[in-house]
Amino acid sequence: MLSVFARNLRTLGCRGIYQSYHINNYATSTEASFETQPYKLHKLDEGPSTNVTVTRDDALTYYRQMQMIRRMETVAGNLYKSKIIRGFCHLYSGQEAICVGMEASINKKDAVITAYRAHGWTYIRGVSLVGVLAELTGRQSGCAQGKGGSMHMYNENFYGGNGIVGAQVPLGAGIAFALKYQKTDNICITLYGDGAANQGQLFEAYNMAKLWNLPCIFVCENNGYAMGTSLDRSSASTQYFSRGDYVPGVQVDGMDVLAVKECTRFCKDFVLKNGPILIEASTYRYSGHSMSDPGTSYRTREEVQEVRERRDPISKFKERIISANLATPEEIKKIDVEVRKEVDEATEVAKTDRELPLEELYNKIYSNPEPDYQVRGCDPTIMAASH
Numbered sequence: 001m002l003s004v005f006a007r008n009l010r011t012l013g014c015r016g017i018y019q020s021y022h023i024n025n026y027a028t029s030t031e032a033s034f035e036t037q038p039y040k041l042h043k044l045d046e047g048p049s050t051n052v053t054v055t056r057d058d059a060l061t062y063y064r065q066m067q068m069i070r071r072m073e074t075v076a077g078n079l080y081k082s083k084i085i086r087g088f089c090h091l092y093s094g095q096e097a098i099c100v101g102m103e104a105s106i107n108k109k110d111a112v113i114t115a116y117r118a119h120g121w122t123y124i125r126g127v128s129l130v131g132v133l134a135e136l137t138g139r140q141s142g143c144a145q146g147k148g149g150s151m152h153m154y155n156e157n158f159y160g161g162n163g164i165v166g167a168q169v170p171l172g173a174g175i176a177f178a179l180k181y182q183k184t185d186n187i188c189i190t191l192y193g194d195g196a197a198n199q200g201q202l203f204e205a206y207n208m209a210k211l212w213n214l215p216c217i218f219v220c221e222n223n224g225y226a227m228g229t230s231l232d233r234s235s236a237s238t239q240y241f242s243r244g245d246y247v248p249g250v251q252v253d254g255m256d257v258l259a260v261k262e263c264t265r266f267c268k269d270f271v272l273k274n275g276p277i278l279i280e281a282s283t284y285r286y287s288g289h290s291m292s293d294p295g296t297s298y299r300t301r302e303e304v305q306e307v308r309e310r311r312d313p314i315s316k317f318k319e320r321i322i323s324a325n326l327a328t329p330e331e332i333k334k335i336d337v338e339v340r341k342e343v344d345e346a347t348e349v350a351k352t353d354r355e356l357p358l359e360e361l362y363n364k365i366y367s368n369p370e371p372d373y374q375v376r377g378c379d380p381t382i383m384a385a386s387h
Helices: 002-011 056-081 096-103 119-124 131-137 168-180 200-211 259-275 301-309 313-323 327-351 380-385
Strands: 015-018 019-022 024-027 032-034 038-041 051-055 111-113 188-193 216-222 249-254 275-281
Touching: 015 259, 019 096, 024 032, 051 056, 056 096, 056 111, 056 119, 056 131, 056 259, 056 313, 056 327, 096 119, 096 259, 096 313, 111 168, 111 313, 119 131, 119 200, 168 188, 168 200, 216 327, 249 259, 259 313, 313 327
Parallel strands: 111 188, 188 216, 216 275, 249 275
Antiparallel strands: 015 032, 019 024, 032 051, 038 249
């Protein structure tokens, strides 16, 4: 049995197993090491380690988090098709390893700002399932009381969810400037897609961040198609990790949660000492750009299916941790059942909770208004009661 087990480990790139013990005929390990895909580097003498280690507890946590986001996004898509969610809706399915891996290497005092494909990041930054789904359905239990919707979600040290393509990148540089000015040991992760990568304001932000050596990690979530144009047809240079010019860069497999975690750990240490760095996380989105885009006019169904079968961040991670005896199939199945139950319960709240009354429309549009500040159309009693 041991020789077969060892062969399976080699096949999946697992380097070692430590502190193994047997439970119910399963060799359950407390820790395992894996080899990642090589990183590509720009203006760096050395990069993140390709040997990554994960504990059993962390592995189960990462699996649960990715599965929770996947299930949440599946439900969001169904709610949109049922016209319970209105307006815009951009799903994160396929990209879960990025937010889960990055969050695993930062802390809650570090800042994150992203674009409008923000549901996964909103959840991983501490907003509950109800907070996300009810915001999508416009209900009062949403994280912005239903006023923000899909593209405008926030939490402490999570600055959204921004609807203007690329506009969050200079904002992220500004947040990093504030963190440095306040002499903290924290960083800002500033995310954008390959579609936003050609915006001029990004290069202005790179320049200022490097000029002042701001603690900012610029992250291109490269899912290959922007709004529907492949990167080869939209960008003269498709090596996004090198496009900061004088800003160093790393390309990482964005479908591997452990590679993303290690890359982020390396980059956080780097920016606190040296100033900004750029990560290109190579990933894939299964849905169209938004719910109005079927995603099939510029790519084939066979291509999407091939990625699901060969590169899916959740199923690939599940296979690795089961083969490394960090988890059993029964434990994974139990997590899947629990995730479905939690998401279904949150969905029911998101569908039945009440909407805000009309008189709340102009209230709470500033977090700390001056005492005598009035907004036309605002009910002063509600404003007073809210502070």
